[in-house]
Amino acid sequence: MINIAILGFGVVGSGTAEVLTENKKIIEERLGCEYKIKYILDLRDFPQSPFASLITHDFNDILNDPEVSVVAEMMGGSHPAYDFTKACLEAGKNVVTSNKEVVSTFGVELCSIAKAHGVRYLFEASVGGGIPVIRPMINDLSSNKINNINGILNGTTNYILTSMRKDGASFEDALKEAQRLGYAEANPSADVDGIDAARKIVILTALASGKLADPKTIPTFGITSITLDDTKIAELFGCSIKLIGHSTVSDGKITAFVSPRMVLSSNPLSTIDDVFNGILVSANMVGDVMFYGPGAGKLPTASAVVADIIDIIANRNTDVKPIVWKEAEAGDINDFGEYSCRRVFITKSATDLVCGVTKEADGIFGLLTDEELTEIVANDIAEKLGDDLISVYRVL
């Protein structure tokens, strides 16, 4: 009998209890062993919940119970989630989590502690919600060198951008609707300012490079300044505007950033709408593969948490190769300004040819060709356009 403890009985925590209970029979058949949830840690009581009797308010009940070998941390935020995770790993307990803030900030240390104590720290649910992406990147792209990653990593912003494009809603109205539907928090900053996506792209980049960058240092642009006009101009180019977490890994150096981009219709990310996420991984042998699915939500995210729990139980008697990351240092990270790609410039007024960029309609310039790109630097154009320039979008 494997004893599991859940830290945090919010959306994902209660979903995890539900998946473990609802699919108990088939999971135990697959595992060939039994499990039970022994504790659920939360500050609140849940007298109406079928799991009410498992609630504890004291973390030490879990930490000091030698029967608990798997702990699922779904508290959110850095503290005390990080502190509890560290304590559990040091006590020889395996930990799984959906907490991207903790993984992206403390991942190097926590993976190292797990390794030192012969236990595992798994976080499939921290990126892409229910989408299998972290384990496939480790196990299935193992024969490849990963060159770059482009992901729609945040369901809330994708919902808002889809609503602007399809329904013609303003950013403000789309945000309000997202809040009403429970997709966005009362304070939506972590989503709309790209902070959540930045955490996720540094985690994926660490899987590709072995180096975890501080998400606060990644150039991060949100979606708050995107206008309806921008989405219409994107459509003229056959593009959708998407908030993209990007990273390139080359010769051990990383380029990583989060920004809204005009995604060409030929790119499979362009059709991923609403709260769905998609992660497009380009690797040196397989080429482009994409993982698509629900990027958030109670049961989808819990599905990934429980997949990690199953992985731990299934491999409890084997030595699985631990994840080893280093902190990315300044020298590991390329200057964002040197990242080159095609761009769309949106200006106030009509202008003739500027640096080889053809004006196609009032305020709209054509896409730069690859040849043009090699001849010009975007900032030069921006300077020449001066006050006329409203915004610049990188093209994907």
Place this chain on the structure above:
Amino acid sequence: MINIAILGFGVVGSGTAEVLTENKKIIEERLGCEYKIKYILDLRDFPQSPFASLITHDFNDILNDPEVSVVAEMMGGSHPAYDFTKACLEAGKNVVTSNKEVVSTFGVELCSIAKAHGVRYLFEASVGGGIPVIRPMINDLSSNKINNINGILNGTTNYILTSMRKDGASFEDALKEAQRLGYAEANPSADVDGIDAARKIVILTALASGKLADPKTIPTFGITSITLDDTKIAELFGCSIKLIGHSTVSDGKITAFVSPRMVLSSNPLSTIDDVFNGILVSANMVGDVMFYGPGAGKLPTASAVVADIIDIIANRNTDVKPIVWKEAEAGDINDFGEYSCRRVFITKSATDLVCGVTKEADGIFGLLTDEELTEIVANDIAEKLGDDLISVYRVL
């Protein structure tokens, strides 16, 4: 030192040698151990190849060499691929393969032999080429009950259908172009008649249900009778015609078939074009997830073969839970005629309302709504339309 043998030095076999060589350094770093290719079995010699010295024409060189612990079978066809695989497994060698014909026909027996001899039989490359789908279905959707699968599983037919839709090419011309580009064989039957897709859908269905159906018994419709008019009518409905491998697993019973379908633009499979494949899996906790990427090709497919080799080497000292399948019996398989879904009927001449199906334009009927579907049986409509009926498409 792990010694690997390759059976068959065709497209995928030579790609596997290339991936193992090109990425040797990073793969050995990940594994923490060294490997080498010791033999390549082929009837031909390859004097110009850098691997020429490894070629053998005698399978017994491999079978009787106790140093060879991993064999990659990429011969294609049932015989002698099946016989060599069986002999290797019985000799205590692990086998990986891209051979869907062997897996779909002999998978039950070969998995059972592997289990009995404490070795592994892996076949990630047999479905979806380079796309990680088999291991993710086993390991990452492990917390779920898989309800249904819809896949674009054949790159050749998807190339032809894309060419018809985008370029207005006839089926015959698109097929010729596919043959010219090396996407289709001189005898294209296995692709265009849906046989290849049928093999793949039974493999995926076995992962979901534990039961392997005989691919020859799965209702299989190819794309040879699809006309340019059909693709234009599909566009009127906002659909793309795709060759879909479908299966539903419910209460242990399987419904599986391959047929061209009108795929609504809201379905992520609708935008998968050219030789790419996509597998959309619907599971009871996570909902819909999709795996997308190159469904064929030398290096992509080899990438998946080598991922299996890495899996075997990485876990060589551990007891990995073996795959156990049963042969699907007649009682395990639902009658195809009972499969219900929305349909599009294409007729020769104008007709008024037929069984609640609204005529929208000459020869084109509207999509059936879910309500209409419950009231009518498709065959009734077909009977009433009689000679006017040209074709029926299931909608996805």
